[in-house]
Amino acid sequence: MRLAGKLNFLEVRSGTMKNKSAMPHRLFFIVVGDISFSAGSRTLFRELILAWKRMGIDVQCRIYQLRTDVLPEANADGTVRLKDFPDPVYSPTTKKLFDRLPRQLFRLYERMVIAGCLWRWLREIRAEDRLVLNGCLGLLHLLPIKSPTEHRWWYKVGVIEEEAVSGLRFRVRKWIESWNANRLGKRMVVSRPMGEFLEQAYGYNRQGVFIVPCLVNEEQFNFNINARDACRSKMGLSDKLVVLYLGSAEPQQSPVETIAFFKALHGRFANAYFWILSHEKETFKRLLCEAELPSDCWHVDSKPYNELGEWLPAADIGCLMRPGGLINRVSSPVKFPEYMINGLSVVVGPEVGEYTELVRKEKVGVVVDPGDDATWVPAIEALSTLLEDRESLRKRCFKVARQLSWQGNEQRISDEFF
CATH class of the missing domain: 3.40.50.2000 (Glycogen Phosphorylase B;)
Structure with missing residues (x-):
């Protein structure tokens, strides 16, 4: 395996944190997925966003919430506030549409809405901005992205589908994901085995691999x-x-x-x-x-x-x-x-x-x-x-x-x- 970026659990790098003035660029975190029903994803993303903010990074969250059926009605601007999450999520496809439209028709409509959101969000990004991408991104790799490859990370956190789903739809989604895995930037994963799995599935990524496990906030847990x-x-x-x-x-x-x-x-x-x-x-x-x-x-x-x-x-x-x-x-x-x-x-x-x-x-x-x-x-x-x-x-x-x-x-x- 040519996987780079192994995390040594027994070494913590020390040093003075950079202050906000030393980090003038923005970091866009774009997610298309379920963080309302999935407690694990919500916890991971929440703590990652809060950690970035503690570092003085200007985090711009753009999160499209799937699973409209588990959400309350969105506000007029299409956003929903989730309990215990720092930023609103975007969910313009209402529960009424989910209930009334045939499932396949709703999914097609939803994909069109997602594509429009991604197009609009990518237009906000400047060349010097950092970009982290996660979830059901579709053909995003075909859209123009101003941020260069070395400033982008494709973030993979789970593989539930690989063991639970099969068939033509699954194979098409994995084929699309293979393009994203190799064209959207460095791979960002939660474990070394995840990085190795992606290398076996999609080949070697020349940009490398960055490992960020699900970490714990010391400020919340203080044993006494x-x-x-x-x-x-x-x-x-x-x-x-x-x-x-x-x-x-x-x-x-x-x-x-x-x-x-x-x-x-x-x-x-x-x-x-x-x-x-x-x-x-x-x-x-x-x-x-x-x-x-x-x-x-x-x-x-x-x-x-x-x-x-x-x-x-x-x-x-x-x-x-x-x-x-x-x-x-x-x-x-x-x-x-x-x-x-x-x-x-x-x-x-x-x-x-x-x-x-x-x-x-x-x-x-x-x-x-x-x-x-x-x-x-x-x-x-x-x-x-x-x-x-x-x-x-x-x-x-x-x-x-x-x-x-x-x-x-x-x-x-x-x-x-x-």
């Missing part, structure tokens, strides 16, 4: 042992071994297998307590009842993202027990650095981006195959050993968290764009 003890006492969990699952009930996150693993853990540690934070509360309650877990050893709740820093330190173990496969192999789930910055030991799947190997190397958790319960008992015993020295474990977790924080990567990111 006294606050942790107070939170656990408030929840009635002072004497519990708290196992946290943070996320959805999507199959690629192995919710059923994670519950089964906790059941095995509970058989080993009678004080184990399963705490699930998810917006799919009813689904998880049903799965827990089907697993015949006693109701006094689990709790399902949801918390706004901006409150996670207050609650996550109450846990002891974080679950990221995902199955193998392309989606997880190229991923960079933000849950991992969130667990690390709160000092949690992690139960991670065998192919979770670069994090599986990082867990092994830094001894901050155990690797568990959700499809092979023979690995569970040894993993539970290894967890028990790790948790015997909580202070050393937390120090290792905090070390990893620093490498996976926006603050720890600001200089590297700033140097890339300006």
Whole structure:
């Protein structure tokens, strides 16, 4: 592989951040996709935008929101304000049209509207501006772009379609994406495996690859042992071994297998307590009842993202027990650095981006195959050993968290764009 730009998690580049006067140009962030329904994309993009702004960069967001069916009605100017997102998104195709038009006709109309938006947004860009592009960009590579190739980044964050979709429509979209991957600028990805996958799929990109994982904001998560003890006492969990699952009930996150693993853990540690934070509360309650877990050893709740820093330190173990496969192999789930910055030991799947190997190397958790319960008992015993020295474990977790924080990567990111 000729992939460049490997991120060394154990080195944080130091130096004085450039001030705004040293960065006179604008950075346009153009996205065509779903950030309303997709919590992962919304979190990543929100934190990336806020990090750019903290660096003093003049960020110009142009985000076209797909999935009109999940949005409230747009304002008169076609924009919608999303909760916990810093900039409005553009969604001129109303829910009424989505409901009334045949689906294929609506998609054709939507593509025409998107093309018009992209044309208008690209006309705003000057030659000296930086440009980051993400999502369903269609034939954007055929449109005139004033910004030169060395000032452009094509941003790929996920591969859900590759495992979930097939047929002619999918092949056409991948053919179009191959042109964008090679003509829109440097590839920007969330993990080294993602960069390697794109090189295998679309060939070598002469502009190179820039890796920006899903990072954590140190200002939001500030671990304090006294606050942790107070939170656990408030929840009635002072004497519990708290196992946290943070996320959805999507199959690629192995919710059923994670519950089964906790059941095995509970058989080993009678004080184990399963705490699930998810917006799919009813689904998880049903799965827990089907697993015949006693109701006094689990709790399902949801918390706004901006409150996670207050609650996550109450846990002891974080679950990221995902199955193998392309989606997880190229991923960079933000849950991992969130667990690390709160000092949690992690139960991670065998192919979770670069994090599986990082867990092994830094001894901050155990690797568990959700499809092979023979690995569970040894993993539970290894967890028990790790948790015997909580202070050393937390120090290792905090070390990893620093490498996976926006603050720890600001200089590297700033140097890339300006």
